[in-house]
Amino acid sequence: MLILRRTLKRLATTFVTLLGAAVIVFFVIRVVPGNPIAMMLPPGASEADIDRLKSLYGLDKSIVEQFVIWIGGVVQGDFGNSISLRQPVLDLVLGRLPATLELSIMALVIAVFIGGVLALTGTRFRHSKVEAAIDVTNGVALSIPDFLWGLVLVLLFGVLVPIFHISGRISPSLDFDFLTSFYLFESVLRLRFDIWADIVSHMFMPAVALAIPLAAIIAQLLKQSLKETMHLDYVTLARTKGYAENHVITREALPNAILPTLTLVGVQFTFLIGGTVIIERLFSYEGLGNMAIDAVINRDLPLIQGIVILFALIFTGVNLIVDLAYAFLNPRLRHG
Structure with a gap:
């Protein structure tokens, strides 16, 4: 029972950590100067072209709306499409x-x-x-x-x-x-x-x-x-x-x-x-x-978000396994 309680507690902590990482990476990278849409378009592009791309990637909405849409997609396994590579972020990251x-x-x-x-x-x-x-x-x-x-x-x-x-x-x-x-x-x-x-x-x-x-x-x-x-x-x-x-x-x-x-x-x-x-x-x-590094250089926001979330998932997962393994191997923790 002690290990079970410890596992449930660590799972709850892991969830909070992942949510915090998602919030931080989503809002911080949007504060950094640089316009990913401007990097995609050739010089002399019209306002209509800019508005069309903003609408395509959801950048025409408020930051809070963008976050809600993005986090909803992440829960369903959809991390969006890469702006620079024009491919699904999840496929690129897992590849x-x-x-x-x-x-x-x-x-x-x-x-x-x-x-x-x-x-x-x-x-x-x-x-x-x-x-x-x-x-x-x-x-x-x-x-x-x-x-x-x-x-x-x-x-x-x-x-x-x-x-x-x-x-x-x-x-x-x-x-x-x-x-x-x-x-x-x-x-x-x-x-x-x-x-x-x-x-x-x-x-x-x-x-x-x-x-x-x-x-x-x-x-x-x-x-x-x-x-x-x-x-x-x-x-x-x-x-x-x-x-x-x-x-x-x-x-x-x-x-x-x-x-x-x-x-x-x-x-x-x-x-x-x-x-x-x-x-x-x-x-x-x-x-x-x-x-x-390429994603940061190209201001590829969806790809940056996907990579950071994956890193955070690996970090929290490994730390969870280590913590549980230590509790199992250490008799003093295993028996309370």
């Missing part, structure tokens, strides 16, 4: 979402692997120069934003030593008919590992650029949790029984120290998705973030 999700998941896997290795190594060689070097490395990784890491990777592995692709999602020369927009997963399921390798080659540098700051955060938190756990009684008992230090760390301390890190990873995953905007632009990656 680009898989690319961003694959990039974010790959970055998360890399971050968890690097952060976990650094934390375990720092714990194993605590109070030594190795731990000090790891702390310095974490500090450097956190002090440099992901887009600068992207530029560094482009210079190193795209220009000086051209190992990876620096733009796009897949090589145009490859002839392969995808059934879905999840290129990475579909290529594995269809056993086309040559296609998979090409996709990974395109994704690797943007994924690493996104992963480096998150890996440093994971390493810091997990190492601190491990150091606190290493002084507990059951860890001391394991040492007394003669277990090797590596066994004590990975089998005794890690399972109990990893819970706060798992919560952090879930929360940071939402920020990771938001961070793809600049990285996707930098690497010309055909994802949702790249589309968001």
Whole structure:
């Protein structure tokens, strides 16, 4: 019953958050200077042409009326049509979402692997120069934003030593008919590992650029949790029984120290998705973030609204899952 009440409470909070995001994005983007209709028409267009387009996109009504019409459509799954691309917003957003999700998941896997290795190594060689070097490395990784890491990777592995692709999602020369927009997963399921390798080659540098700051955060938190756990009684008992230090760390301390890190990873995953905007632009990656920048440049109001609502839905959904998972895994919260 406690978990059920917690779930209902989080669902109510999620609904309020989504409604707040919808209100903010709808009204704020209309305060920003710029006329999307004027950007669509050629110079010398008549007032009749302007009025016709305003009526087509509902911009001839008051802001409150526009919001009511738009939110009513969203509830029914209709996000309107893109002003610049002349296509349904929902189709455009869902078509680009898989690319961003694959990039974010790959970055998360890399971050968890690097952060976990650094934390375990720092714990194993605590109070030594190795731990000090790891702390310095974490500090450097956190002090440099992901887009600068992207530029560094482009210079190193795209220009000086051209190992990876620096733009796009897949090589145009490859002839392969995808059934879905999840290129990475579909290529594995269809056993086309040559296609998979090409996709990974395109994704690797943007994924690493996104992963480096998150890996440093994971390493810091997990190492601190491990150091606190290493002084507990059951860890001391394991040492007394003669277990090797590596066994004590990975089998005794890690399972109990990893819970706060798992919560952090879930929360940071939402920020990771938001961070793809600049990285996707930098690497010309055909994802949702790249589309968001184009929508802002073109003042494509329906497309901006659809992208923001989708991001908000992902953020709230992931946070809801993390919160419920933490309540389930933590006995003190599970039993009240």
